[in-house]
Amino acid sequence: MNQAPKRTRATGRVTLADVAQAAGLSQMTISRALRGERAVDPELARRALAAANKLGYVPNPAARALASQRSTHVAMLIPMLSNGVFISLLEAAQNTLRRAGYTVLIGITHYDASEEEQLLREQLVHRPAGLLITGLERNEATRALIERDGVPCVHLMELSDAPGIHCVGLSQVDAAAALTRHLLDRGRRRIAFAAAQLDPRTLLRLEGWRREMGAAGLHDDRLEWLNPAPSSLILGGRLFEQIMAHKPAVDAIFFCNDDLAQGALLAAARRRIAVPKRVAVAGFNDLTGSDLTVPSLTTVRTPRAEIGEAAAAMLLKLMRGETVASSCVDLGFSVVVREST
Numbered sequence: 639m640n641q642a643p644k645r646t647r648a649t650g651r652v653t654l655a656d657v658a659q660a661a662g663l664s665q666m667t668i669s670r671a672l673r674g675e676r677a678v679d680p681e682l683a684r685r686a687l688a689a690a691n692k693l694g695y696v697p698n699p700a701a702r703a704l705a706s707q708r709s710t711h712v713a714m715l716i717p718m719l720s721n722g723v724f725i726s727l728l729e730a731a732q733n734t735l736r737r738a739g740y741t742v743l744i745g746i747t748h749y750d751a752s753e754e755e756q757l758l759r760e761q762l763v764h765r766p767a768g769l770l771i772t773g774l775e776r777n778e779a780t781r782a783l784i785e786r787d788g789v790p791c792v793h794l795m796e797l798s799d800a801p802g803i804h805c806v807g808l809s810q811v812d813a814a815a816a817l818t819r820h821l822l823d824r825g826r827r828r829i830a831f832a833a834a835q836l837d838p839r840t841l842l843r844l845e846g847w848r849r850e851m852g853a854a855g856l857h858d859d860r861l862e863w864l865n866p867a868p869s870s871l872i873l874g875g876r877l878f879e880q881i882m883a884h885k886p887a888v889d890a891i892f893f894c895n896d897d898l899a900q901g902a903l904l905a906a907a908r909r910r911i912a913v914p915k916r917v918a919v920a921g922f923n924d925l926t927g928s929d930l931t932v933p934s935l936t937t938v939r940t941p942r943a944e945i946g947e948a949a950a951a952m953l954l955k956l957m958r959g960e961t962v963a964s965s966c967v968d969l970g971f972s973v974v975v976r977e978s979t
Contacts, residue, residue: 717748804956
């Protein structure tokens, strides 16, 4: 009769050595197999997994970090999970990192610099192998934590040519400017900019709108509708109604995110305001459903999944001590013209 291997810890917890003995493999092979490394022979990986499942083995990441002087997890800080923009980033980054044997631990900052700082402090206690963090703007304490710890770090969604900064994203300013030019080219002159959340990327889009409106001699700060509340369909509808009530001469509205624009299209339908004949409506990010609205929504497509994948690939190189071809990778954007403009 086969007996379960003798537990070697006072706690009775199954160890990596127990699994190795049960599978007839080395501890190194077991470890690599359970991390999902593709270099492990499939049959050996099957034996390792079967033994681990039979014994109920759960890896101890803290012990692994102490033994190897590094962990096998990556910390990823994103602003929200209720926004499809960050879901795409997260899924792509996690898929890339998991294939390389890393686990992603998520922190939600809620666009709060103090919360971001606290989350980072908590993550650094566990000695992550790397860090993925959204955006470039943060408080000095957070900047100092990243620099002092020396953990490999890649910033997402924005670009910087500052020394020592690794980033993958797009120019939010240029993307907003391109969409504004599209509206101008369609003959629109009273183009409002409607924004929520007012996070750094939203303010960069505002900068792009201001740049193009100024170049056309049409900038008017009374056309700026800035609301710090979280972005949502409901808020988009309210902003649309406010703009149309107070600025009836407006002939186009550039919403900083697609959920706002989608809400605006619903409000326009309720009030029987013709889009785009009476007023054009445009969004940003090309979120799910924007091609299905009535009319379909003109927007800026941002390559969030590609950014997540490329950022994770860059981080893997940094964690391995390899040289990256470029510390700043611009994956661009595209203006998707649909029926709403």
